[in-house]
Every structure is written in C-alpha cells, then in structure tokens.
Amino acid sequence: MYPIxxxxxxxxxxxxxxxxxxxxxxxxxxxxxxxxxxxxxxERIPLTICDYNREKGxxxxxxxxxxxxxxxxxxxxxxxxxxxxxGPLGCPSELTKETKEALAAKKILFVAGGxxxxxxxxxxxxxxxxxxxxxxxxxxxxxxxxxxxEEMKAVAGNLYVTTDDGxxxxxxxxxxxxxxxVEQEGKHYDxxxxxxxxxxxxxVCKTTEALNIPTIVSLNPIMVDGTGMCGACRVTVGxxxxxxxxxxxxxxxxxxxxDEAMQRQQIYKTQEGRAYLAAKE
Ligand code: NAD
Ligand code: FES
Numbered sequence: 001m002y003p004i005x006x007x008x009x010x011x012x013x014x015x016x017x018x019x020x021x022x023x024x025x026x027x028x029x030x031x032x033x034x035x036x037x038x039x040x041x042x043e044r045i046p047l048t049i050c051d052y053n054r055e056k057g058x059x060x061x062x063x064x065x066x067x068x069x070x071x072x073x074x075x076x077x078x079x080x081x082x083x084x085x086x087g088p089l090g091c092p093s094e095l096t097k098e099t100k101e102a103l104a105a106k107k108i109l110f111v112a113g114g115x116x117x118x119x120x121x122x123x124x125x126x127x128x129x130x131x132x133x134x135x136x137x138x139x140x141x142x143x144x145x146x147x148x149x150e151e152m153k154a155v156a157g158n159l160y161v162t163t164d165d166g167x168x169x170x171x172x173x174x175x176x177x178x179x180x181x182v183e184q185e186g187k188h189y190d191x192x193x194x195x196x197x198x199x200x201x202x203x204v205c206k207t208t209e210a211l212n213i214p215t216i217v218s219l220n221p222i223m224v225d226g227t228g229m230c231g232a233c234r235v236t237v238g239x240x241x242x243x244x245x246x247x248x249x250x251x252x253x254x255x256x257x258x259d260e261a262m263q264r265q266q267i268y269k270t271q272e273g274r275a276y277l278a279a280k281e
Contacts, residue, residue, distance in 0.1 A: 001081040002036075005058060010147040014064050014115060015074055016050075021085045022057030024049075030122040031093030031218065031250055034059065035086045035226045038076065042083070043069035046223040046245070048119035048195075049088065059085075062118035062147070089226045090249050093123050094216065095193075100130050108134040109181075109189040109213070110156075111174050111204050113196020114141070117148050119218055120195050125155045133157030135187070137177050139196070143168035174200060175207045182211050189213050194253060198265060202258035209254050217253035219244045221261060235261050 006018040024034060033048045051060040065071040076082075095103065108127070112120035117138050127134050136156040140146040141164045153159050161169030162177045170177050174196075181187040192215040194204040201217040208215040221244050224232040228246035235242050238255035242248065 001083065002085040003081045004076055004078055006078050007076065010062065011145050014062060014145075014147055016060060016062050017073075017076070018058050018060050019082060019085060020057055021059050021087075024085065024087045025052045025054055025057045025059050028052050028059065028088035029092030029096050030126045031096070031119075032088040032090050033119075033249065034061070035089060035223065036061070036073075037083045038069065038072050039083045042072065043067070044086075044224060044226065045069055045073070046089075046220065046226060048218070048220075048249075049122060050118040051122055051125070062115060064115050086226060089245060091247070093126075093193075093250060095123065096126065100132075103127065103130055103132045106132075106190045107188055108132070109178070109187075109192045110134055110136045111178065111192060111194040111196070111200075112136065112138045112152075113174055113194075113200040114139070114145065115147070116196030116200070116218075117152070120193070121148055121151060121155075123193065124152065128155035135181075135189070136160070137162060137174050137181075139164070139174035139177075139200070140168075141165065173203075175203050178204065178207050178211070182213075191216070192253075193217075193250075198258060198262045201253060201256075202262070205253040205256070205258070215253040216250050217256060218249045219251060219256065219261060220249065221264060222267075234264070 003020045008016050010016050028049050033046050035044045035046050047061045049059050050062045065074050110120050124134055135158045137160045139162045160177050192208045192213045194201050195218040205215050221233045223245050224230040226245045228243045233244040236257040237251045
C-alpha cells in the first residue's frame with residue numbers, strides 16, 4: 001500500500017497529493033510518470049510525477065477528475081492509501097542526459113497549459129538546480145484555473161502567465177505569447193518544451209515550426225499496462241508507430257501526428273463519461 005500523506009485542492013477541480021513511494025522517489029527523474037490504482041479492481045491511471053522528495057521518500061501528483069476512477073481519487077484523504085503505484089515509468093526528459101555546459105548554452109522555453117503545468121514544474125526545477133534559468137509560459141483559461149504560479153516563479157528565469165479571457169497576466173492563448181516573445185520582444189529560443197492538452201501541443205508545434213524552434217511535447221494518450229505490451233498508448237511519430245509509455249512520453253512535436261492521437265483519445269470518451277456519471281450517483 002502507498003499512504004497518502006497530504007492532499008489539497010489547487011483549484012475547484014484540480015487536486016494535489018503527496019504520496020509515500022520510497023523506491024520511486026529514490027530513482028525518478030523529470031519527465032517520468034506513475035500508474036496508480038485506488039483498489040485492486042480499479043482502472044490504472046497514468047499521472048506525471050509533479051515533484052519528488054528523495055529524503056522523505058515521497059512523490060507528488062496532480063490530477064483533474066475526468067472519469068470514474070479519477071473521480072474516486074478525489075475522495076481520498078491524508079491517511080488513506082493507494083493500492084499500488086507503479087513506476088517510475090517512461091523515459092526521463094532528454095534534457096536530463098545533457099551536460100551542464102550544453103544546457104547552459106541553450107535558451108529553453110517551456111510552455112505549460114492548464115493541468116500540464118504540473119509535469120512542466122519538475123523539469124524547470126531540475127534545470128534550476130543545474131544553474132539553468134529557463135523561460136516559462138503558463139496558460140490557463142481563467143485566473144481561477146491557474147496552478148503552481150508561486151512554485152514556478154521560484155525556479156523559472158522569466159515566468160509569463162497568460163489567461164484565455166485576459167483575467168490575469170497576458171491575454172490570449174499560450175501560442176500568442178510565444179509569438180509575441182519572439183516577434184515583438186526579440187527573444188531567441190533554441191528549444192521549446194510544451195506540455196498540456198493535446199490541442200494546445202498541436203498548435204504550439206505549428207507556431208514553433210513557423211518560428212524554427214525545435215519542440216518537444218509530452219504525450220498522455222490512453223494507457224493500460226504502461227509496459228509496452230497492450231498497445232493502448234500507440235501514437236505515430238514521423239510515420240513510425242511508437243508507444244508513449246515506453247518510447248515516450250516525450251517526442252519531437254514537429255513529427256507527432258496530433259490529429260490521430262486526438263482521435264484515439266476520443267474513442268474512450270463515451271465509456272468513460274458513463275462510468276463517471278454512474279460513480280457520481
Ligand atoms: P485548458 O483547456 O484549460 O488549456 C490550457 C491552455 O492551453 C489554455 O489556457 C491555452 O493557453 C492553451 N490552449 C488550449 N487550446 C489551445 C489551442 N487550440 N491553441 C493554442 N493554445 C491552446 O487545459 P486543461 O483543461 O487543464 O487541460 C486538460 C487536458 O490536459 C486533459 O485533456 C489532460 O489529459 C491534459 N493533460 C496533459 C498532460 C500531458 O502530459 N501532456 C498532463 C496533464 C494534463
Ligand atoms: Fe500499453 Fe503503452 S500503455 S503499450
């Protein structure tokens with residue numbers, strides 16, 4: 001069992017949890033994820049590791065209820081436990097394999113959208129610990145949906161907050177701020193890392209392709225086993241079939257077939273929605 005030490009709500013519908021998982025906390029790296037199960041019969045839910053504390057033996061996860069199982073997770077409190085937490089899964093971010101000198105020579109821009117801000121945080125924090133200050137754009141629909149602003153401010157070089165409705169920070173979607181930074185404010189970036197909803201990553205990639213900025217995205221397709229056996233997380237990258245759980249989750253965004261990935265995500269929507277409504281009754 002994996003005890004939950006603390007829970008909090010980051011917004012009306014986004015939840016944060018600190019979980020005791022000593023073996024995972026000891027070895028996980030930014031970019032990796034875990035698969036959690038609330039009980040022996042529940043669905044396996046993939047969640048990116050948002051933070052880890054090697055001394056304390058804990059990891060933190062952030063999630064939004066979208067189906068029956070994540071809805072059930074919202075009722076878990078400090079003192080409860082997950083039946084199992086498998087991980088760390090997936091490949092660590094490519095950035096973690098580069099030397100400090102190579103990283104210092106690079107101007108990196110992170111683009112985080114909504115709940116995707118959570119998986120961006122450990123990467124920016126890890127770079128900060130290597131003495132590298134990356135620029136970060138965090139986008140949310142409204143001020144109320146913005147998460148981890150203070151945490152991100154503490155580790156980012158420059159933090160640019162955008163809201164779709166203009167209720168806080170810059171106005172508009174993240175793609176507008178990317179364009180403004182490069183075209184109006186004279187910024188230059190060697191690499192962009194974008195994590196958020198699939199539609200955001202698709203349009204960030206269109207924007208950065210036009211601006212000639214190589215771009216990494218972190219894909220979160222439907223996952224079942226998380227070990228490359230079931231094929232549920234199949235995506236097409238550069239015309240080749242890849243499994244996000246073992247080949248990713250990070251890929252060259254300019255090569256990802258986003259339309260296919262979004263279509264596959266939709267396949268399970270009806271089933272998930274029915275189970276969610278049944279769980280709420
Ligand atoms: P959201 O819909 O509120 O979008 C967040 C931001 O993305 C927006 O504020 C906007 O700036 C940008 N965006 C959205 N659509 C865009 C478009 N068409 N063009 C340009 N920019 C656009 O985000 P949310 O509701 O928090 O997202 C939830 C989704 O994120 C879920 O589907 C979840 O699966 C996904 N998610 C992905 C990851 C990952 O690892 N990739 C991690 C967590 C959550
Ligand atoms: Fe089964 Fe990736 S989740 S192959």
